[in-house]
Amino acid sequence: MLVDIQNLHIGFESRTGFTPAVKGVSLTLGTEKLGIVGESGSGKSLTARALMKLLPKQTRISADALTFDGIDIMSASEREMRQIRGKRAGFILQDPKYSLNPVKTIGSQVAEAWRTHKGGSKRQAAEAAVMLLEQVKIRDPKKVAASYPHQVSGGMGQRVMIAMMLAPDPELLIADEPTSALDATVQAEILRLIEELVSERGMGLLLISHDLPLVSHFCDRVAVMYAGRVMEEVKASELLSAQHPYTRGLLNCMPSLLHPKDRLPVLTRDPEWLK
Numbered sequence: 001m002l003v004d005i006q007n008l009h010i011g012f013e014s015r016t017g018f019t020p021a022v023k024g025v026s027l028t029l030g031t032e033k034l035g036i037v038g039e040s041g042s043g044k045s046l047t048a049r050a051l052m053k054l055l056p057k058q059t060r061i062s063a064d065a066l067t068f069d070g071i072d073i074m075s076a077s078e079r080e081m082r083q084i085r086g087k088r089a090g091f092i093l094q095d096p097k098y099s100l101n102p103v104k105t106i107g108s109q110v111a112e113a114w115r116t117h118k119g120g121s122k123r124q125a126a127e128a129a130v131m132l133l134e135q136v137k138i139r140d141p142k143k144v145a146a147s148y149p150h151q152v153s154g155g156m157g158q159r160v161m162i163a164m165m166l167a168p169d170p171e172l173l174i175a176d177e178p179t180s181a182l183d184a185t186v187q188a189e190i191l192r193l194i195e196e197l198v199s200e201r202g203m204g205l206l207l208i209s210h211d212l213p214l215v216s217h218f219c220d221r222v223a224v225m226y227a228g229r230v231m232e233e234v235k236a237s238e239l240l241s242a243q244h245p246y247t248r249g250l251l252n253c254m255p256s257l258l259h260p261k262d263r264l265p266v267l268t269r270d271p272e273w274l275k
C-alpha cells in the first residue's frame with residue numbers, strides 16, 4: 001500500500017483556543033487514482049499536506065496511522081521527508097506561475113530538476129528536459145525549452161510543472177486543484193494528461209478538486225469530505241448516483257465542466273452530518 005491514513009486529526013492552536021479542522025479521516029491508496037472532493041474548508045488540502053509533513057508550526061496532528069510506503073510520517077525526520085517529497089511523491093499545485101523561476105528558461109529549470117535527481121552532464125540534462133517536455137505533450141518542446149515562464153500560457157506552465165515533477169520518477173502524485181486556475185477546455189486536457197501519465201507509469205494519484213463529475217471521470221475511487229470528515233467513499237463510476245444527502249447536495253450545487261448549468265441551487269446542510 002502506498003498511503004495509509006487512519007483516524008487523522010488536525011487542529012490549530014491559537015490565543016482563543018483550539019480549532020479542529022480534520023476530524024478522524026481514514027483513507028488508503030495503492031497504485032490507483034483516488035479523488036478527494038468537498039466544499040472549501042472541508043480539510044482536503046490539510047489532509048494532503050499532512051501526508052507530506054507540510055503543515056504550519058502551530059498545527060496539532062494525531063493519527064492511528066499516517067504512512068507512505070510503510071514509512072511513518074508522524075515520526076519521520078525532515079531529512080527522511082526530503083527523500084520522499086519531490087522524489088518519491090510529486091506535488092502539483094494550483095498555479096504554476098508561482099512555482100517557476102521567472103528569470104530562468106523553462107528548459108534550464110526542467111534540466112535542473114532532472115539533474116538534481118539523476119545526475120549526469122548539463123548536456124544530458126538539457127536533452128532529458130526536451131524529452132520530458134515531449135512526454136507532457138508539448139508540441140514544440142525545443143522552442144518551449146528556450147522560453148521564459150511569462151512567455152507561455154497557464155496550461156503550458158502547468159505542463160512544464162508536471163514535466164519537472166516527473167523527472168525523479170515518483171511513485172505517488174498529489175494534485176491539489178491542479179487546474180482551477182485554467183480555463184475549461186485546458187483543465188480537461190491537463191487532467192487527461194495527468195491521468196494518462198499516472199496510468200502509464202503505474203503511479204498512485206491523489207487528486208483534490210471541487211469538480212465531482214470531473215473527478216468521477218478521471219479517478220477510480222472518490223472520498224467525499226465535509227467539515228473535516230470523510231462523509232462517504234464511493235467507486236468513481238458510482239459517484240454521480242451516490243446516495244449520501246451531502247454528496248447529492250454537492251452534485252446539485254456545483255458547476256461542472258462536463259455538465260454546465262445556468263443556475264445553481266444552494267446547498268442545505270443537515271446537522272446530523274456532523275455527528
Ligand SMILES: Nc1ncnc2c1ncn2[C@@H]1O[C@H](COP(=O)(O)OP(=O)(O)OP(=O)(O)O)[C@@H](O)[C@H]1O
Pocket residue numbers: 012021038039040041042043044045046047056
Ligand atoms: N494555518 C491555519 N490556521 C488556522 N486554520 C487553518 C489553517 N489552515 C487551514 N485552516 C482551516 O482548516 C480548514 C481546512 O482547510 P483546508 O485548506 O484543508 O480546506 P480545503 O478543503 O482544502 O478547502 P479549499 O477547497 O478551499 O482548498 C479550513 O476551515 C481552514 O480555515
Ligand SMILES: [Mg+2]
Pocket residue numbers: 044045046176
Ligand atoms: Mg485546498
